Amino acid sequence: MAAAAVATSSRGSLREDLTCAICCDLFREPVMLACMHHFCKPCISRYWRGTQGPVSCPQCRKEFSTKQFHTNYLVTAMVEKVRATTSDSYIKNLEKQLKETLERHRLKKEAFINSIRRDKDKMDTIKRVGADLQARVKGDFRALHQILHDEETCVLEQLRREQEEELEKVQRHLEAIELVVRELEDNMRVLQQASADTESVVLTELPQLRPCVHVDVAVEFDINTFSNKYMAPLQYITWRKMFKSLKPGPSPLTFDADTAHPNIHVSRDKTVAVECDFAVPHTDHNKRFLQCVNILAAQGFQSGRHYWEVEVASKPKWDLGVASESVERHARIKLSPESGYWTLRVRNGNEYSAGTQPWTRLQLSSSPHKIGVFLDCEERRVSFYNADDMSLLYSFTNGPRGKVFPFFSPCICDRSQKPQPIRLLHYPSVALSG
Structure with missing residues (x-):
């Protein structure tokens, strides 16, 4: 406000300096007399008209022998600038700019206040x-x-x-x-x-x-x-015994052979699954995967918190996670939450991705040999861990509703390499004494 007042005062003083003492208006074609006073060319010409002999300055009364004056282009430019800046259109435009600038500042202030909030x-x-x-x-x-x-x-x-x-x-x-x-x-x-x-x-x-x-x-x-x-190694023995008291404790999963793709071989104890070149003799089931080399666990969950571990060793290609009970078994489906899958995958031995659409690439410092999967049905959270050091690899925070099953895919790997299995890990409790 003070700056605006100073600016107004400065313009007023400048206008006075550029005002003709004869017509009391801004100079028109300003000329300068030998005494350094300025007047409008028409005004001073009219003032001296009819005068014979010496003429004088209307301001200081200094006399001159001839009617001589010089055009002052600098003052002319200053007058034009003052005239332009004092015009109604200029003032309106300036007022508009002031309002717009003020509004921009108000909006910025409001945005920063919202940011603070x-x-x-x-x-x-x-x-x-x-x-x-x-x-x-x-x-x-x-x-x-x-x-x-x-x-x-x-x-x-x-x-x-x-x-x-x-x-x-x-x-x-x-x-x-x-x-x-x-x-x-x-x-x-x-x-x-x-x-x-x-x-x-x-x-x-x-x-x-x-x-x-x-x-x-x-x-x-x-x-x-x-x-x-x-x-005895009491700490180790007690650590083993604690598994039965953990909530959630490691779930002793087994594979459901009735869901296995025909090219998956399942061990007799239902804890090992490996891809094979030939189709394993099987019974047709509506729940069996026919297009993708997938398999589910026999145990399903729809409430509580659950954790299990899977050994993948140095297997170069696999998928694992959880799948909704209602997933399509007989068609080729993209592994994504929209299709009922919450998964982690690896390709080429060290390219890890979370099963979003599009896939989310993960940067890991080392390749885990064991993967831990944590399912919290109430929180709808599915998380994957490096089970060797329990570092978090990825977490889905908008997880499944309803019943889900642990999901696995050993995938079809390069024929030049020996197939490597996926193994479900169990941690039986150890008694301290007989």
Whole structure:
């Protein structure tokens, strides 16, 4: 506002400097007299008209012998500029520009204010989600701590019982021996007394003695047998035992041979699937894949949280993930969520992609030999992990609804290479003691 006032004042002062003292208007064809004063050429010509002899300046009254003046082109240009900038059209145009500039600034300010509001909302969301995740992490670790605490309590209680049993055995043997010693001491006193009495009395028979209690030979304490089970790799054994308490624990999946494409061979224990050149004898089923070399697990899920691991080793080509129960089995379908598939795939041994449309290329620092798949039915989340270090590879956040089955495709690989299987990994629990 102050700058505008200064500008207006400056224009007003300039206009005064460029105003003719005769006509009191902006110069028209400005000329300069020898005294350096300016006037309109028509005005000064009219002012001197009819004057004989010397003429004078209308402002300073300085006299000149002749009627001479010089055109001042610089002042002419300045006058034209002032005249242009004070015209109604110029002022209207300037006012329009001011309004437009002000509106642009207002819109920019509004956009930045909205951006600030979004950033603050984002910060609130991050804090809220972070707090929820912290509570979830603490809950998961609290459960793990409880499992370890319960296992530690159980092992220490078992050790205490076995220690007490061994101590009781030794204590009973000790008490029996101490009883025998006391009985022997009693008999020795009787015999000593009888021996002393023989000096004055003829001994005709041995004195009556107490019978000694029979004591079994003490069983040797086998320190190795006692300590071996507690000198075992307890951390590893406990880690194995924790699998049955994990939520979700690793699901012991098996392949559903009735869904296998005819060119997939399934092992007898239903944990290994491998592609083959020839069609395996099979029974026709509506649920069998006929166009794509696919197979499903026998176990399906529609609620809860589930995790399983698949060994792919150095297999150069495969697909795996989850598939809706209703997926088309007899036609060739693109693996995408729109078709009922949430998958991860590899091509050429190291080209990893998530099964979106189009495919999302993944940049991995190393090639996993085992893939972990996590399915959260309530959160509708399907996530893939490098099971060797549990680093996240990709996560679908808009996952399936309804019942789904673990999905696998060993694919048809280069005939020059030996087919490599896909293997379902199981983690049976290990007992701490017999």
